[in-house]
Amino acid sequence: QKEVEQDPGPLSVPEGAIVSLNCTYSNSAFQYFMWYRQYSRKGPELLMYTYSSGNKEDGRFTAQVDKSSKYISLFIRDSQPSDSATYLCAMSTTQGGSEKLVFGKGTKLTVNP
Amino acid sequence: NAGVTQTPKFQVLKTGQSMTLQCAQDMNHNSMYWYRQDPGMGLRLIYYSASEGTTDKGEVPNGYNVSRLNKREFSLRLESAAPSQTSVYFCASKKGTGGNQPQHFGDGTRLSIL
Numbered sequence: 001q002k003e004v005e006q007d008p009g010p011l012s013v014p015e016g017a018i019v020s021l022n023c024t025y026s027n028s029a030f031q032y033f034m035w036y037r038q039y040s041r042k043g044p045e046l047l048m049y050t051y052s053s054g055n056k057e058d059g060r061f062t063a064q065v066d067k068s069s070k071y072i073s074l075f076i077r078d079s080q081p082s083d084s085a086t087y088l089c090a091m092s093t094t095q096g097g098s099e100k101l102v103f104g105k106g107t108k109l110t111v112n113p
Numbered sequence: 114n115a116g117v118t119q120t121p122k123f124q125v126l127k128t129g130q131s132m133t134l135q136c137a138q139d140m141n142h143n144s145m146y147w148y149r150q151d152p153g154m155g156l157r158l159i160y161y162s163a164s165e166g167t168t169d170k171g172e173v174p175n176g177y178n179v180s181r182l183n184k185r186e187f188s189l190r191l192e193s194a195a196p197s198q199t200s201v202y203f204c205a206s207k208k209g210t211g212g213n214q215p216q217h218f219g220d221g222t223r224l225s226i227l
Contacts, residue, residue, distance in 0.1 A: 031213075032215075041221075041223075042220050043220040043221050044203070044218045046216075051213065094213065097210060099210060099211055099212040100212065101212065101216065103155050103156045
């Protein structure tokens with residue numbers, strides 16, 4: 001079983017739709033959870049960062065973490081064409097003073113006008 | 114607001130040629146990282162540097178060397194390029210070493226090896 005699983009999509013939605021992106025993980029030691037957005041030919045850009053179970057909201061984006069189920073989600077409300085990108089989940093823990101960071105393989109999202 | 118700057122943005126090499134990819138950050142971060150990103154493989158860590166003067170291997174270090182030149186700069190060298198090293202290379206940095214801070218990425222170097 002891979003440490004982090006992410007559905008690669010692709011996912012295509014109409015403008016204004018609610019988008020749900022998800023990752024599951026197997027390592028219960030993960031403490032910190034991130035979502036990155038990556039536009040074509042650009043580097044990953046940090047979108048959301050959280051370290052506790054529950055929801056964190058930032059504008060149209062909500063990150064949800066369920067540690068008991070080892071499941072994280074990113075919700076995008078009122079999706080816009082500018083949200084079209086690949087979304088990477090990432091999770092990390094500290095082991096012996098250094099970081100173990102694992103990325104999902106990314107979900108490609110297209111929002112159609 | 115430069116953040117993490119990578120040079121060059123694109124490069125084409127012939128098999129066996131050598132090349133150094135440059136990375137510089139202006140955020141006063143201690144830790145720096147090199148990743149490669151391949152279709153279907155996601156981001157894979159090549160090498161990292163937890164602080165100036167230290168470097169450590171990541172998941173896929175074979176065929177690469179790194180130098181942490183100073184706190185700002187971290188370079189990746191391919192001594193004898195192979196077609197399997199065709200990829201997009203990303204440099205990242207963060208303030209500390211533990212998992213409690215996110216990494217920040219540059220925009221990548223697209224490297225093709227013929």
